[in-house]
Amino acid sequence: MGVITEQENVRPTGLGVRHAQVALLFFGMLFAYSMRVNMSVAIVDMTNSQNNNTHFDWQHSVQAIILSSFFWGYVVLQVPAGELATRFGGKVLFIISVSVNSLLSIVIPVAATYGGWQLVCICRVLQGLTQAFIYPGTHHLVSQWMPTEEKGLLATIIYAGGQIGIALQLIASGFIATSWGWQAIFYTNGGLGVIWTVIYIIYGADSPETSRLIKPEEVLYIQKSLGRVGQQKKYPTPWLKILTSLPFWAIIVAHCGQNWGFYTLMTEMPTYMAKVLNVNLKNNGILSSLPYLAMYLLSFVMGAMTDVIIRKNWLTVTNTRKLFNSIGLWGPAIALIGLSYAPEDNMTYAVVMLTLAVGINSGQFAGYLLVHIDLAPNFSANLMGITNFLANIISIISPLVCGFIVQDETEPHEWRKVFFVASGVYFFTNLFFILFGTSERQTWNEPKDDDVEMKAPEKSAMES
16 A cells, blocks of 8 residues: 555546446356356246256255255355455456356256255255355455445446346246256356456456556556555454444444345246245346346446435445435335235236335445445445454345245235344344444554555545
8 A cells, every 4th residue: 555645536438447447347257146046946947847858856844945055155255255366366266266167057967867956965065165255256356356436336336247147047048947957057057157257367457556458557547546546555463453443333233134135036036926926937036037137227326326416426335325225225225115015916016026026225335335445445345344244144044034035925914024124124223233333444444553555435535
């Protein structure tokens, strides 16, 4: 890190290498989430005996175990992944994650045929282990590449890749399974992931300083915006100060609430569509994708609005993050209550409520998710590793709780309980974030005896 200069920082005209990195990470996130969610759709056809020569007699409780098994592995390496990203950069972690997930996706059909649901769970656990690198690695890359004035929109584009990945997976899976069998779902994901890996190895970079393609003026623009002109330094991770920081715990609580609601819907929506709304496999995928398409489109609007609000000093960074996090969590809480009272056989109403619940959730991309970087950009990967570790324990629990509550998958009243629980979790976790969260740069972001001058996000926003 270096001393910040006070002269105006001029943005280079046109698209730059930072935008190319955004595109690469967007597609990386898209393929990662496609492989994360493909089982939620494929399992509907894998357990369907009608017109399906290769099917499995797995009860709903077994299906719930398979769907949650991904997160058993996912939580294990979150904290180590954050430390690895801080030390070695995010590129290598992203490459490992997508490449290993792609190979395992290709293996899953064989594993299901010859090893049963137990071997499928092992493959999903291994996929979860390596996808643990995705968010800490991405957060580190965002902290290195994205200028403060552009961070809201560019970071949102990257993270929204996950939502479009879910949407496209849900749309395509029904057609792929109907035409070539459920096995083709996994083969398609694996093949695309391998292609992306090769491209990213060639063109990806850990930071502007290590890119072979970037121009000096773009490097300087990013460095000045992030306040790191000069040689970068690496600091030892202040674990005790991180774990005793109340603003950091506000992020943890918000992240846990987000994951409970989001993964309850992501893993169970295809089953709800099939069993309660009586939607066939092709239409199931299309209708299940609508909420994620809405989330993807709204994420651009919210990200752009965030940058405008901060740039024009309408709100502080802290209040901007809280505003959009409230939209992202309290909006779905209200929509889920509406969904709970959906009239029977009124599929249109139910789909609209589901679309609202997931679509408005895009506010969280400009909310707590960016506060990791606001609090401590030097350790944003570590912070994301910790919060993702704890939040994804919730991702394991929520499908299991749903499986416990819903004994009869065709009974709307049992699903109502699931939606009420998710709504309550959304409400109270965001309330905690509003009360105790902040975007002010923390003193433990750099050693006290260091002579580096750092600008807090609040101050930077006022000066930009």
